[in-house]
Amino acid sequence: MARDEALSVTVDEVVFQSEDGRFSVLNTTAERDERRVVLVGDLGAVAPGETLQVRGRFEQHAQYGERFQVETFTPVTPRTREGIKRYLGSGLVDGIGPALAERLVHKFGDRTLEVITTQSSRLREVSGIGPKKAAAIAEAVRSRAAEAEALSYLQGLGLGPALSKRLRRQYGADTVRVLRDDPYLAAEQVAGVGFLTADRIGRAHGYEPDDPRRAAGAALHLVGRAADEGHVFVRVSELIDAARGLGVPEVALKEAVDVLSARGLLVTDDDAVYAPTLHRAEVTAARRLIGLRKARRPPAGAERAIAAAVSAELSTDQRRAVEASFEHGLFVVTGGPGTGKTTAVRALVAAHRKLGRRVLLCAPTGRAAKRLSEATSAPAQTIHRLLEFNPATGAFQRDAGEPLEADVVLVDEASMLDLWLGDSLLAAIPPTCTLALVGDADQLPPVGPGPLLRELLDSEICPVIRLGQVFRQAQRSAIVRAAHDILHGRRPSATAPGERGEGDLFVIRASDPELIGRRLIDSLERMRAAYGLDPKRDVQVLSPMRKGALGTQRLNELLQQALNPAPDRPPGRLSRGDKIMQLRNDYDREVFNGDLGEVLDAAPESAIIDMSGRRVAYDRDALDSLALAYASTIHKVQGSEFPAIVVVLHATHFVMLSRALIYTAITRAKRLAVIIGEERALMRAIGNNPQHRTNSRLKARLHAELAAGQHAPDRTPR
Numbered sequence: 001m002a003r004d005e006a007l008s009v010t011v012d013e014v015v016f017q018s019e020d021g022r023f024s025v026l027n028t029t030a031e032r033d034e035r036r037v038v039l040v041g042d043l044g045a046v047a048p049g050e051t052l053q054v055r056g057r058f059e060q061h062a063q064y065g066e067r068f069q070v071e072t073f074t075p076v077t078p079r080t081r082e083g084i085k086r087y088l089g090s091g092l093v094d095g096i097g098p099a100l101a102e103r104l105v106h107k108f109g110d111r112t113l114e115v116i117t118t119q120s121s122r123l124r125e126v127s128g129i130g131p132k133k134a135a136a137i138a139e140a141v142r143s144r145a146a147e148a149e150a151l152s153y154l155q156g157l158g159l160g161p162a163l164s165k166r167l168r169r170q171y172g173a174d175t176v177r178v179l180r181d182d183p184y185l186a187a188e189q190v191a192g193v194g195f196l197t198a199d200r201i202g203r204a205h206g207y208e209p210d211d212p213r214r215a216a217g218a219a220l221h222l223v224g225r226a227a228d229e230g231h232v233f234v235r236v237s238e239l240i241d242a243a244r245g246l247g248v249p250e251v252a253l254k255e256a257v258d259v260l261s262a263r264g265l266l267v268t269d270d271d272a273v274y275a276p277t278l279h280r281a282e283v284t285a286a287r288r289l290i291g292l293r294k295a296r297r298p299p300a301g302a303e304r305a306i307a308a309a310v311s312a313e314l315s316t317d318q319r320r321a322v323e324a325s326f327e328h329g330l331f332v333v334t335g336g337p338g339t340g341k342t343t344a345v346r347a348l349v350a351a352h353r354k355l356g357r358r359v360l361l362c363a364p365t366g367r368a369a370k371r372l373s374e375a376t377s378a379p380a381q382t383i384h385r386l387l388e389f390n391p392a393t394g395a396f397q398r399d400a401g402e403p404l405e406a407d408v409v410l411v412d413e414a415s416m417l418d419l420w421l422g423d424s425l426l427a428a429i430p431p432t433c434t435l436a437l438v439g440d441a442d443q444l445p446p447v448g449p450g451p452l453l454r455e456l457l458d459s460e461i462c463p464v465i466r467l468g469q470v471f472r473q474a475q476r477s478a479i480v481r482a483a484h485d486i487l488h489g490r491r492p493s494a495t496a497p498g499e500r501g502e503g504d505l506f507v508i509r510a511s512d513p514e515l516i517g518r519r520l521i522d523s524l525e526r527m528r529a530a531y532g533l534d535p536k537r538d539v540q541v542l543s544p545m546r547k548g549a550l551g552t553q554r555l556n557e558l559l560q561q562a563l564n565p566a567p568d569r570p571p572g573r574l575s576r577g578d579k580i581m582q583l584r585n586d587y588d589r590e591v592f593n594g595d596l597g598e599v600l601d602a603a604p605e606s607a608i609i610d611m612s613g614r615r616v617a618y619d620r621d622a623l624d625s626l627a628l629a630y631a632s633t634i635h636k637v638q639g640s641e642f643p644a645i646v647v648v649l650h651a652t653h654f655v656m657l658s659r660a661l662i663y664t665a666i667t668r669a670k671r672l673a674v675i676i677g678e679e680r681a682l683m684r685a686i687g688n689n690p691q692h693r694t695n696s697r698l699k700a701r702l703h704a705e706l707a708a709g710q711h712a713p714d715r716t717p718r
Helices: 081-088 098-118 120-125 131-156 161-181 183-189 195-204 212-228 236-245 250-262 276-292 302-309 316-327 341-354 366-376 419-427 452-459 478-487 513-531 552-563 651-656 659-666 679-687 698-709
Strands: 005-017 024-030 036-041 051-061 065-076 233-235 267-269 272-274 330-335 359-363 380-382 408-411 434-439 464-467 504-509 539-543 579-582 596-603 606-611 614-619 626-628 631-633 642-649 669-677
Touching: 005 036, 005 065, 036 051, 065 131, 081 098, 098 120, 098 131, 120 131, 131 161, 161 183, 183 195, 183 212, 195 212, 212 233, 212 236, 212 250, 212 272, 233 236, 236 250, 236 272, 250 267, 267 276, 272 276, 276 419, 276 698, 302 316, 302 341, 316 330, 316 341, 316 434, 316 464, 330 341, 330 452, 341 359, 341 366, 341 408, 341 434, 341 464, 359 366, 366 380, 434 452, 452 698, 478 504, 478 659, 478 669, 513 539, 513 552, 513 642, 513 669, 539 552, 552 626, 552 631, 642 659, 642 679, 651 679, 659 679, 669 679
Parallel strands: 036 065, 330 434, 330 464, 359 380, 359 408, 408 434, 504 669, 539 631, 539 642, 642 669
Antiparallel strands: 005 024, 005 051, 024 036, 051 065, 233 272, 267 272, 579 596, 579 626, 596 606, 606 614
8 A cells, every 4th residue: 555645846737627626636846856746636726836735645547647646735835936937827816927927026036925915015016017906916815825824724733625625615714713712613613523623623722621612612512422322412420421531621511511501502401411402302392292192083984984995904903093093193103014004004095085185195214205105106205305495594494384284294214203303393283183103113213313203102192003913925024024033032034945935034154254245246146146136226235334344335345346347446436337325315406315326427526326217417516425325334224125135244343233223124125135244243133132212301291291281271173
């Protein structure tokens, strides 16, 4: 592997620069030995004549030869007459071309830049420069010098070009001052600047461990980190312990929490510390759920509609689910694979349609919404789309002021519903509407803070229909049987040789990561031969983790090379034919978190993606929302279903392995599931069944709201 090097170079020519400035190719001359060096990377608006201090490594490109891949760079003001002349005449400074640059340097020599920035009135001594032009030239050169100073300062702190640019965009000419005065402010305001980065800057400027600014930054960081781990709040004792690990004394931490609470940046509630948005969501979600839970009077003709929609094949519990949608304002339908949740939902929708009632169907992800629509033959949307999310404002158009127009709102895959999104949905549901939550409570909790479905089930404040009967057709599926075995802590039984059925399961044992990789590739080819499954289109490879020898990053590199080989392609770079996943909602392009697609065309700063038959163009700014998707984490495919899945399990995944994780993975498969890896990793996952206890008080608030409501008159609309 090439080692990192530091070079000082003078820019001779800008060969290429993308429109957004994130990728450049420069011809330069090294100061040390005057050899030609080609720089490539994120170099911003660099101009000929500039001197750069760069750090990176030399790489050999098959087509273009040796190039220096820049990791960080710092502009340095030109010092020689020739350098200054080329710098000023490069077009970087409006109003100065090569001829005028020649006259300026002829007049002022190697002091030209000093004269421009400190004695700009003297520029009028050069023919062709009047007062306005002299002022404009001075302002342009000062601005460029300030930018170079800021970049030098930022990269001297170890910040990369991309993060340095974001800070410059946020604070402009005040960047250096802001970071010196309070770097922890940037952790609140600039994406990509976390507490650890801000702390590195603060410590470099001599901030003491108990500095109030550092303590405040630590408190916000720890509350945010807890939310990332699924917690709605942090107990004060937990916050003190975690802050101590960052070197923040208890007294300083408590004082910081008090100050931040007074500023409205944190909320303290007894012994709990919340982010304000989560505290508000927890309080209002409890109130709204209790407001919906009251009994409904079924409309005229409900019994006939139910009778027409419910067939003799439905179980008693499935029928109860349909009846509950007419009798209650809030209820839950839960059950594992093969228990008929989809059939119950289909009958529920049909019964309400018989009466001409408005039913809105939604799910947390695009793929889950698409499955719901296919299962019911009715339109279904993501919750974000249903609530008309406005990316410009970051808010939903539909809320209490402009509620949804519906008699029933049904949410599928409700186990993925976190507190913030759940409360946003509740805000838009009118008081006369019924909310039906459908989900499998045994799956992984939501990625966001607050497991709303689990808290609601534990509270027992509304009817819950638990579908437990596995139907005969589903019993023939080894996948369904395996899922229920896992739930009961048993090792799943694989499909017996010669007994292929409607949902097969196979376990392939291997322990060495390289051997697991080879068996993974072999399995994909066998799936093609035996089942007619396309490895890219029909099979989803899953891993518990992103990093490591068998994490999704490494698996994607391996699978990309096997399934879509391309010579001289850097690892992980997109190319035509690649399978990709959208990582976050993009409402402008109408693509959503978890959507899968195929690359039709790719360049370093753009791509065209086939998203379910639609051609979607991505520019450089949007490319970071795409990732290779031959392999995905199990969390990322919650709510999705595939013809086949392959789960890779290994001892290196131990920290992530749990019963809910392997259960969620297996239940993503429809026709075929394959587990490849170590037996002890599989058994660790099955045997590890922690109670997913997150810091949340929704259950307690529901009980408090219910108790308070029992003493108030019932004003529920009938």
